[in-house]
Amino acid sequence: MNKGIAVVEMTAGAGIDGRKPYLRINNVTKKFGDFVALNRVSLDVYEGEFVCFLGPSGCGKTTLLRAIAGLDIQTSGTIEQAGKDISDLPASERDFGIVFQSYALFPNLTVNRNVAYGLENRKVSKADITARVEELLNLVGMPEQGQKYPAQLSGGQQQRVALARALATSPGLLLLDEPLSALDAKVRVRLRHEVKHLQHKLDVTTIMVTHDQEEALTMADRIVVMNQGVIEQVGTPLEIYRRPGSPFVADFVGTMNFLAATAIGNGKVRMGNIELSAGNDGANIGEGTPVTLCVRPEDVMTRNVEADTPNAFEVTVQDMEFLGSFYRADISPRDDEKTVFLADLSINLVRDKNIIKGMNLPVAFPESRIRVFSQT
Amino acid sequence: MTTAAAIPLPEIKPKLSGDDRIMRGFILLVGVWMVIAVLLPLYFMLSKSFEDNDGNFIGLLNYAEYFSTPALFYSIENSFFIAVVSTVITITLAFIYAYALTRSLMPFRGAFKVIAMIPLLAPSLLPAISFVYFFGNQGVIKGVLMGETIYGPIGIIMGEVFYTLPHALMILVTALSTADGRLYEAAISLRAGKIKTFFTVTLPGIKYGLISAIFVVFTLVITDFGIPKVIGGQFNVLATDIYKQVIGQQNFEMGAVVSVVLLIPAIAAFLVDRIVQRKQVALLTARAVPLEPKKSRGFDTAMGIYCATIAFVILAIIGMAIYASLVTFWPYNLTLGFTNYDFDVMDGGGWESFGNSLRMAAYTAVFGTAIIFTGAYMVEKTKGFALARGAIQFLCILPMAVPGMVLGLAYIFFFNHPDNPLGMIYGTMVILVVVTISHFYTVSHLTALTALKQMDPEFEAVSASLKVPFFRTFLRVTVPVCLPAILDISIYLFVNAMTTVSAVIFLYSSDTNLASVAALNMDDAGDVAPAAAMSVMIVLASATVRILHAILTRGLARRLQAWRKR
Numbered sequence: 001m002n003k004g005i006a007v008v009e010m011t012a013g014a015g016i017d018g019r020k021p022y023l024r025i026n027n028v029t030k031k032f033g034d035f036v037a038l039n040r041v042s043l044d045v046y047e048g049e050f051v052c053f054l055g056p057s058g059c060g061k062t063t064l065l066r067a068i069a070g071l072d073i074q075t076s077g078t079i080e081q082a083g084k085d086i087s088d089l090p091a092s093e094r095d096f097g098i099v100f101q102s103y104a105l106f107p108n109l110t111v112n113r114n115v116a117y118g119l120e121n122r123k124v125s126k127a128d129i130t131a132r133v134e135e136l137l138n139l140v141g142m143p144e145q146g147q148k149y150p151a152q153l154s155g156g157q158q159q160r161v162a163l164a165r166a167l168a169t170s171p172g173l174l175l176l177d178e179p180l181s182a183l184d185a186k187v188r189v190r191l192r193h194e195v196k197h198l199q200h201k202l203d204v205t206t207i208m209v210t211h212d213q214e215e216a217l218t219m220a221d222r223i224v225v226m227n228q229g230v231i232e233q234v235g236t237p238l239e240i241y242r243r244p245g246s247p248f249v250a251d252f253v254g255t256m257n258f259l260a261a262t263a264i265g266n267g268k269v270r271m272g273n274i275e276l277s278a279g280n281d282g283a284n285i286g287e288g289t290p291v292t293l294c295v296r297p298e299d300v301m302t303r304n305v306e307a308d309t310p311n312a313f314e315v316t317v318q319d320m321e322f323l324g325s326f327y328r329a330d331i332s333p334r335d336d337e338k339t340v341f342l343a344d345l346s347i348n349l350v351r352d353k354n355i356i357k358g359m360n361l362p363v364a365f366p367e368s369r370i371r372v373f374s375q376t
Numbered sequence: 377m378t379t380a381a382a383i384p385l386p387e388i389k390p391k392l393s394g395d396d397r398i399m400r401g402f403i404l405l406v407g408v409w410m411v412i413a414v415l416l417p418l419y420f421m422l423s424k425s426f427e428d429n430d431g432n433f434i435g436l437l438n439y440a441e442y443f444s445t446p447a448l449f450y451s452i453e454n455s456f457f458i459a460v461v462s463t464v465i466t467i468t469l470a471f472i473y474a475y476a477l478t479r480s481l482m483p484f485r486g487a488f489k490v491i492a493m494i495p496l497l498a499p500s501l502l503p504a505i506s507f508v509y510f511f512g513n514q515g516v517i518k519g520v521l522m523g524e525t526i527y528g529p530i531g532i533i534m535g536e537v538f539y540t541l542p543h544a545l546m547i548l549v550t551a552l553s554t555a556d557g558r559l560y561e562a563a564i565s566l567r568a569g570k571i572k573t574f575f576t577v578t579l580p581g582i583k584y585g586l587i588s589a590i591f592v593v594f595t596l597v598i599t600d601f602g603i604p605k606v607i608g609g610q611f612n613v614l615a616t617d618i619y620k621q622v623i624g625q626q627n628f629e630m631g632a633v634v635s636v637v638l639l640i641p642a643i644a645a646f647l648v649d650r651i652v653q654r655k656q657v658a659l660l661t662a663r664a665v666p667l668e669p670k671k672s673r674g675f676d677t678a679m680g681i682y683c684a685t686i687a688f689v690i691l692a693i694i695g696m697a698i699y700a701s702l703v704t705f706w707p708y709n710l711t712l713g714f715t716n717y718d719f720d721v722m723d724g725g726g727w728e729s730f731g732n733s734l735r736m737a738a739y740t741a742v743f744g745t746a747i748i749f750t751g752a753y754m755v756e757k758t759k760g761f762a763l764a765r766g767a768i769q770f771l772c773i774l775p776m777a778v779p780g781m782v783l784g785l786a787y788i789f790f791f792n793h794p795d796n797p798l799g800m801i802y803g804t805m806v807i808l809v810v811v812t813i814s815h816f817y818t819v820s821h822l823t824a825l826t827a828l829k830q831m832d833p834e835f836e837a838v839s840a841s842l843k844v845p846f847f848r849t850f851l852r853v854t855v856p857v858c859l860p861a862i863l864d865i866s867i868y869l870f871v872n873a874m875t876t877v878s879a880v881i882f883l884y885s886s887d888t889n890l891a892s893v894a895a896l897n898m899d900d901a902g903d904v905a906p907a908a909a910m911s912v913m914i915v916l917a918s919a920t921v922r923i924l925h926a927i928l929t930r931g932l933a934r935r936l937q938a939w940r941k942r
């Protein structure tokens with residue numbers, strides 16, 4: 001099955017707030033010699049949308065971004081921007097601003113000249129340039145730093161300047177290649193919000209490459225999860241997190257329990273002795289098919305589990321790890337010590353029920369929080 | 377779904393931007409330069425070696441004649457003998473000197489380093505002249521040779537060691553200072569002795585630098601012309617043979633044959649060096665902790681004495697040349713004065729030749745730097761066009777393998793060819809500048825590449841996204857950021873243009889006589905003291921420019937600090 005195309009069919013036309021597609025990527029393939037870095041990738045990005053390319057190192061995120069920019073043009077497939085086919089245009093004839101992980105600020109030019117760099121070439125009057133540079137530096141929260149050289153700024157400040165420079169010419173598309181990954185954790189978290197806020201304010205269509213799932217989940221309108229040159233899934237952060245489209249996505253985003261089970265028809269699966277209803281997810285899988293059952297530790301229901309709660313079963317607590325605001329427990333179904341999965345237990349629960357290692361308690365897998373993938 | 381995936385999609389043919397076109401144009405220009413200034417002349421020379429006097433193809437007849445004339449082919453052995461012995465001595469001396477500079481805490485390390493670089497400023501015939509004054513028939517300490525003559529292998533080898541020492545030293549100092557301190561700490565913690573550490577840590581660490589230094593020195597010696605010309609006496613080597621065949625006997629075909637014979641070891645050494653260099657790059661990428669030498673009284677003193685001795689000898693050789701130039705008439709009238717500097721009353725070209733040299737060096741520095749740096753930029757930054765770029769890259773490092781004499785002679789064949797429309801530059805300043813730029817192209821090109829590779833590779837991408845043409849970014853960012861390297865290239869070209877003899881000896885005319893050639897010719901005519909005086913003038917000019925460069929670089933560094941440091 002070609003996941004790239006399948007996923008696009010699912011989401012095509014469903015743009016946010018009924019907006020139109022601004023960037024249409026169609027069957028883009030990029031080869032380096034015999035190596036296929038991108039394999040028929042298709043994707044629509046809507047006007048004003050913030051899209052994140054998320055995936056492990058080497059999956060082709062940067063390659064796709066550079067193809068969109070025209071810096072390394074794809075081998076085949078087309079790219080349309082604002083209704084115009086730009087597939088074969090060089091970067092200088094496309095409409096985008098770009099920020100790199102290295103910032104690529106010109107070291108011998110002041111912040112002001114860096115930001116003005118793209119304007120000075122466009123028959124804009126000196127006064128207008130000065131005003132625009134000031135406006136941009138205000139926008140990125142760096143007023144009155146224009147006389148400094150890049151080396152005199154912190155990493156976070158350099159990144160803001162790079163952003164201001166990319167936005168100076170009001171491009172229709174903003175491309176960011178791991179813009180925050182060179183920063184330390186605190187600055188990174190702060191800049192996440194600032195960049196997102198700025199993007200929203202300017203309403204500029206933005207694509208950001210990252211391999212940091214937290215970054216993607218907090219910033220993106222939609223996340224494009226990539227793996228080995230294909231798109232695994234496209235969706236809002238909530239969709240990606242709640243309903244991962246493949247075991248790869250389930251594994252890559254957040255923490256996930258993978259449990260072996262067998263489909264037994266009627267949307268039900270059997271895990272050891274336990275029968276579980278998997279809702280729609282299990283419905284299409286033929287009886288007897290081995291499946292992987294996915295459930296997140298925080299979705300394992302531990303409170304108010306009664307005998308008639310759907311998908312309830314008895315478990316034994318094998319081990320508990322204190323993680324500050326909650327406990328993460330290793331749990332096995334009773335009488336099935338080989339199957340182990342993680343479940344999050346709230347501090348309250350542990351205190352109320354006095355839960356300790358070796359104790360038995362009832363849990364349930366809510367039907368709506370289970371994902372089932374056929375193993376074949 | 378599956379059917380859609382099966383249909384092959386048409387390939388996208390990227391459109392070229394204006395920038396792409398201009399950059400490719402530049403690359404082609406560099407290619408044309410290399411073809412005209414290096415490849416075609418070499419081709420003409422090669423074909424000349426298969427022709428008779430009237431231009432008829434005669435196959436290997438010239439080579440047969442060469443190898444059946446002992447007077448000629450004995451030079452091969454002589455050249456190799458000189459090259460091997462000089463290389464062994466130079467590398468040994470330079471290694472200890474470099475070791476002292478990098479691994480000891482002896483005093484005056486800075487001064488010792490500067491003194492060892494002085495030979496770079498002198499034409500190669502200067503030490504030869506000094507040795508004549510020291511050890512010649514009327515030399516001040518000729519007894520030291522115990523009856524042996526300085527005119528021959530002894531003199532040549534001594535001169536070559538002086539001339540090649542700084543070249544070896546530069547490579548070895550670099551190699552020794554990139555050592556990884558952690559390895560030495562490990563050796564100490566394993567209680568390895570000093571000698572064992574040297575052989576298991578130090579030597580392997582500088583292996584590539586050492587090999588490179590050996591081949592550089594070997595190539596310099598085997599292709600050198602000035603020293604054997606002045607002090608070689610009856611001892612013939614390949615480089616002087618070319619000169620004798622061409623200038624003495626007007627036998628251009630045989631000159632071409634000897635050139636080919638000389639080209640072979642030069643190219644072999646060049647290839648080995650290239651392979652070694654490639655490996656070295658991989659070695660240097662590892663993260664290393666710089667080694668901090670520790671104080672050790674005995675070792676530091678020994679090293680200090682050693683370096684002082686070498687430095688003293690270098691200064692003595694320069695000093696003797698200066699003294700020789702000031703003595704009125706050696707050894708009969710020892711009054712000091714400037715009579716020998718009265719070049720205008722002597723044959724050889726007079727003061728005008730010194731002026732010509734300055735002009736030639738200035739043109740070479742200015743145009744050479746512009747061409748070489750721009751060329752390197754294009755080769756490094758152009759997108760796509762891989763085949764052409766690869767070819768140009770190769771052509772840019774090729775000149776290093778071509779001895780100056782060979783290049784000069786090749787220029788005669790090519791530019792003096794009656795059908796060559798470029799023949800009009802023959803006998804002018806232009807051809808001297810062209811041959812000098814080409815002769816010293818490779819080192820400058822590699823310096824430029826190194827500087828360019830240290831720049832953020834995305835500058836061009838950012839400029840393209842901002843729709844700023846590449847040449848604006850080139851002029852506003854690349855050139856200012858690379859200015860130290862650009863200055864290094866220009867000074868290198870200037871000094872080499874001042875001192876070179878081999879590349880220009882066949883190409884100057886009466887209007888474009890050069891100082892280094894004048895010195896050689898005066899020496900040839902027996903005017904040794906004026907030859908020394910002219911050599912001293914060359915050293916003075918080179919040193920002045922070097923000092924100016926140092927001041928400029930320091931001033932620049934201070935300005936650059938503004939955007940480097942907080």
Ligand SMILES: Nc1ncnc2c1ncn2[C@@H]1O[C@H](COP(=O)(O)OP(=O)(O)OP(=O)(O)O)[C@@H](O)[C@H]1O
Binds near residue numbers: 037064
């Ligand atoms: N110029 C190139 N030549 C050959 N292979 C390349 C080239 N550029 C990228 N690749 C390969 O293509 C694949 C995708 O590379 P890409 O840079 O797009 O990865 P990425 O998803 O951005 O990874 P990272 O998170 O490490 O930046 C990698 O396997 C890489 O080795």
Ligand SMILES: [Mg+2]
Binds near residue numbers: 061062063209
């Ligand atoms: Mg990347």
